[in-house]
Amino acid sequence: xxxxxxxxxYPNEVELQWSILIVLYPYITGLVAGAFxxxxxxxxxxxxxxxxxxxxxxxxxxAFLLVAPLPLQLHLGHPERSLEMYLTPHRSSAMAMFGxxxxxxxxxxxxxxxxxxxxxxxxxxxxxxxxxxxxVYRVLTLGxxxxxERSLRIxxxxxxxxxxxxxxxxxxxxxxxxxxxxxIKANPWWSSPLMPIVFVFxxxxxxxxxxxxxxxxxxxxxxxxxxxxxxxxxxxYLLYTFIIDxxxxxxxxxxxxxxxxxxxxxxxxxVHTRLWTSQVIVQILLGTVTPIVLLGLTQVxxxxxxxxxxxxGLAGCLTMIGIFAMRWNVVIGGQLFSKxxxxxxxxxxxxxxxxxxxxxxxxxxxxxxxxxxxVKLLPPWPESASSPSSDVVPAHGTS
Amino acid sequence: MDITRRRLLVLLPAxxxxxxxxxxxxxxxxxxxxxxxxxxxxxIDIPKCIGCGSCVRACAEENDVPEGYYRTWIERYxxxxxxxxxxxxxxxxxxxxxxxPRAEDGKxxxxxxxCNHCAESPCTQVCPVGATFVSPDGVVLVDKNYCxxxxxxxxxxxxxxxxxxxxxxxxxxxxxxYHRITKGLTTAxxxxxxxxxxxxxxxxxxxxxxHEFLRTHTVQVLKPHMATGAKVFYNGMDGSVR
Amino acid sequence: MFKDIEHLIRLAAVIALAxxxxxxxxxxxxxxxxxxxxxxxxxxxxxxxxxxxxxxxxEACEGCHTDVVDQKKLGKHVVVACEACHGALAKHADDxxxxxxxxxxxxxxxxxxxxxxxxxxxxxxxxxTADHSGGLACxxxxxxxxxxxxxxxxxxxxxK
Numbered sequence: 001x002x003x004x005x006x007x008x009x010y011p012n013e014v015e016l017q018w019s020i021l022i023v024l025y026p027y028i029t030g031l032v033a034g035a036f037x038x039x040x041x042x043x044x045x046x047x048x049x050x051x052x053x054x055x056x057x058x059x060x061x062x063a064f065l066l067v068a069p070l071p072l073q074l075h076l077g078h079p080e081r082s083l084e085m086y087l088t089p090h091r092s093s094a095m096a097m098f099g100x101x102x103x104x105x106x107x108x109x110x111x112x113x114x115x116x117x118x119x120x121x122x123x124x125x126x127x128x129x130x131x132x133x134x135x136v137y138r139v140l141t142l143g144x145x146x147x148x149e150r151s152l153r154i155x156x157x158x159x160x161x162x163x164x165x166x167x168x169x170x171x172x173x174x175x176x177x178x179x180x181x182x183x184i185k186a187n188p189w190w191s192s193p194l195m196p197i198v199f200v201f202x203x204x205x206x207x208x209x210x211x212x213x214x215x216x217x218x219x220x221x222x223x224x225x226x227x228x229x230x231x232x233x234x235x236x237y238l239l240y241t242f243i244i245d246x247x248x249x250x251x252x253x254x255x256x257x258x259x260x261x262x263x264x265x266x267x268x269x270x271v272h273t274r275l276w277t278s279q280v281i282v283q284i285l286l287g288t289v290t291p292i293v294l295l296g297l298t299q300v301x302x303x304x305x306x307x308x309x310x311x312x313g314l315a316g317c318l319t320m321i322g323i324f325a326m327r328w329n330v331v332i333g334g335q336l337f338s339k340x341x342x343x344x345x346x347x348x349x350x351x352x353x354x355x356x357x358x359x360x361x362x363x364x365x366x367x368x369x370x371x372x373x374x375v376k377l378l379p380p381w382p383e384s385a386s387s388p389s390s391d392v393v394p395a396h397g398t399s
Numbered sequence: 400m401d402i403t404r405r406r407l408l409v410l411l412p413a414x415x416x417x418x419x420x421x422x423x424x425x426x427x428x429x430x431x432x433x434x435x436x437x438x439x440x441x442x443i444d445i446p447k448c449i450g451c452g453s454c455v456r457a458c459a460e461e462n463d464v465p466e467g468y469y470r471t472w473i474e475r476y477x478x479x480x481x482x483x484x485x486x487x488x489x490x491x492x493x494x495x496x497x498x499x500p501r502a503e504d505g506k507x508x509x510x511x512x513x514c515n516h517c518a519e520s521p522c523t524q525v526c527p528v529g530a531t532f533v534s535p536d537g538v539v540l541v542d543k544n545y546c547x548x549x550x551x552x553x554x555x556x557x558x559x560x561x562x563x564x565x566x567x568x569x570x571x572x573x574x575x576x577y578h579r580i581t582k583g584l585t586t587a588x589x590x591x592x593x594x595x596x597x598x599x600x601x602x603x604x605x606x607x608x609x610h611e612f613l614r615t616h617t618v619q620v621l622k623p624h625m626a627t628g629a630k631v632f633y634n635g636m637d638g639s640v641r
Numbered sequence: 642m643f644k645d646i647e648h649l650i651r652l653a654a655v656i657a658l659a660x661x662x663x664x665x666x667x668x669x670x671x672x673x674x675x676x677x678x679x680x681x682x683x684x685x686x687x688x689x690x691x692x693x694x695x696x697x698x699x700e701a702c703e704g705c706h707t708d709v710v711d712q713k714k715l716g717k718h719v720v721v722a723c724e725a726c727h728g729a730l731a732k733h734a735d736d737x738x739x740x741x742x743x744x745x746x747x748x749x750x751x752x753x754x755x756x757x758x759x760x761x762x763x764x765x766x767x768x769x770t771a772d773h774s775g776g777l778a779c780x781x782x783x784x785x786x787x788x789x790x791x792x793x794x795x796x797x798x799x800x801k
Contacts, residue, residue, distance in 0.1 A: 012560065084545065151644075184521075461696055507760035529681040540685065574689055578690050
């Protein structure tokens with residue numbers, strides 16, 4: 001397979017090292033972090049309006065987090081050796097340390113929070129369900145069937161504490177991914193102290209957007225009424241986060257253009273040619289500016305509910321595409337130019353191979369399949385929450 | 400001694416652990432070679448390089464380098480007067496089969512490149528499992544039985560000297576012919592270089608003639624601003640070399 | 642009170658068990674020589690060092706081919722290693738009788754270094770071979786071990 005090269009590239013640079021799977025990976029972990037932040041808005045910052053999406057956001061985060069290691073495993077030359085990252089982690093390697101951040105976040109934060117929040121339902125379901133599913137619920141109870149008011153209050157407190165740690169953990173999760181790229185001094189497209197922060201904010205944008213769309217879609221599918229107050233609040237937070245994200249990216253761009261260091265000419269040419277469509281058209285115009293304008297319009301103009309829902313839907317979809325394009329531009333863009341700054345190569349994406357487009361599509365569909373299973377196992381809908389056995393109502397999660 | 404059940408419960412695990420050490424063997428070393436007595440590097444004398452490609456071919460043969468990948472390669476520079484940062488560079492098949500004849504004015508020269516065996520190696524820094532490392536004698540090596548093939552090291556190398564071997568699916572690069580230099584020979588590339596443009600250097604050996612050369616000539620490393628502690632020194636290197 | 646946090650204690654027990662399993666796994670699986678010199682498998686150093694060689698090195702050749710050594714000493718090619726032209730010959734050095742080095746085609750071998758190219762150093766002997774020899778092989782006039790043409794071609798040393 002001859003790869004077209006323009007100008008000069010070091011001979012070993014012509015073939016890209018990291019494929020579309022490595023574009024998917026920060027996209028997926030970004031959705032996790034973003035969905036979790038949205039959930040924590042309600043729990044920690046007491047934004048009551050977004051309560052209807054609390055459990056859905058948590059399950060969404062879990063579904064995506066479970067899929068996140070898959071693109072990495074498929075990309076490795078020796079996936080059977082991947083346990084080495086946990087057995088002999090190299091402490092100076094961001095990638096190795098990330099393995100533990102991921103594990104911590106999955107086990108210590110997300111699973112724990114979901115378990116504590118759902119424990120009453122799990123215990124009840126373990127007693128009422130029949131068939132094979134009953135065994136699943138019984139395992140999930142860990143053998144304890146105590147759902148007294150006192151134990152639930154304790155769960156509440158522990159859960160609050162977990163969420164409190166969870167917020168910086170979510171930032172750490174995706175900030176670390178940003179650092180994996182941002183700490184590579186050899187690559188001027190990646191090397192930047194802003195990278196972790198840009199990644200975190202774009203993660204929040206994509207995660208909030210994903211939960212918003214899922215909420216709209218799932219409510220529609222269940223034939224229920226969308227809580228417009230909830231939706232408006234989510235959209236507002238999406239707008240605020242977007243503005244910060246856009247400002248950060250523009251700041252990076254302006255600084256690069258102004259300082260115009262050795263790499264600038266080469267990178268500038270790359271953006272104007274190979275990355276024109278994916279960066280300028282898709283990421284910036286369609287994926288950032290348009291959603292910001294649309295969301296901004298809903299804040300300053302009076303628009304009726306139906307139209308507003310359509311605007312949110314459109315803005316949400318464009319955002320999801322735009323943030324994917326951002327990951328593409330970072331990962332693929334960072335490998336298209338030569339470190340000699342004298343040439344460019346091309347990314348030849350395969351279709352049906354281990355690292356091809358088909359695999360990427362399958363990996364993007366998988367989290368929704370898992371989410372569907374989770375939603376059946378642990379329904380997050382407000383009306384499915386179990387009614388309290390006494391007068392005391394736990395402060396959140398059920399409404 | 401009576402082998403009671405209790406004693407056996409203690410003895411057996413202890414014996415199992417001890418047996419593992421027996422199986423592992425003692426770390427092998429060439430009888431006269433002491434790791435701490437050497438600190439390897441290389442000198443590339445640019446005015447001497449004739450771009451014959453012997454080094455690239457010899458390296459490929461000595462180390463079974465797959466076609467299309469390069470542990471070492473040669474770049475041909477054609478430098479215009481201005482700007483100096485944008486020379487015309489070519490490296491057809493890494494220079495393995497020589498270069499097409501060109502008759503140009505201006506500044507033209509060849510630059511052999513290889514792994515710089517950095518003392519502060521960025522590729523070693525990012526390896527998640529410790530599959531690539533700086534040996535005690537200053538050679539950056541890859542443990543191909545431990546490497547995951549994650550390619551992080553390839554991204555982290557500023558010089559583009561690493562690649563993934565398509566057969567072993569692990570990271571690979573110049574080993575400074577470690578299997579030769581630990582036996583008192585020189586690297587394959589230095590052996591076949593007809594003009595002495597490439598010469599192995601042992602920076603810890605006071606009798607090494609390259610020491611004297613480094614002290615008395617103007618030498619540079621590639622991309623000094625990266626602060627990698629590169630140990631491949633270039634004599635007579637033009638500012639246009641990328 | 643204990644009853645109300647029983648589920649948390651069970652959870653803590655599960656976590657403790659998982660940690661213990663990890664520690665045991667680690668002790669069993671991590672290679673023994675890991676950490677010997679640094680954060681890597683110490684045994685890897687000897688694994689890399691024990692690779693077989695393809696090139697013998699000129700000293701190995703000089704042991705037997707003293708006649709060629711004497712010839713080379715008289716000319717510019719004294720600095721050129723044997724295997725630079727003759728290729729990797731460790732197998733031949735190990736078993737000279739049964740492993741014969743391949744015959745060289747001077748038209749190819751000599752041109753690699755001596756074909757004219759503006760990037761070669763100005764003082765280096767280089768020719769445009771098509772014009773220089775009119776298609777004749779280099780060995781027609783030059784003896785590779787002692788390339789300067791002093792007199793008519795020296796035949797006694799043989800075509801090597």
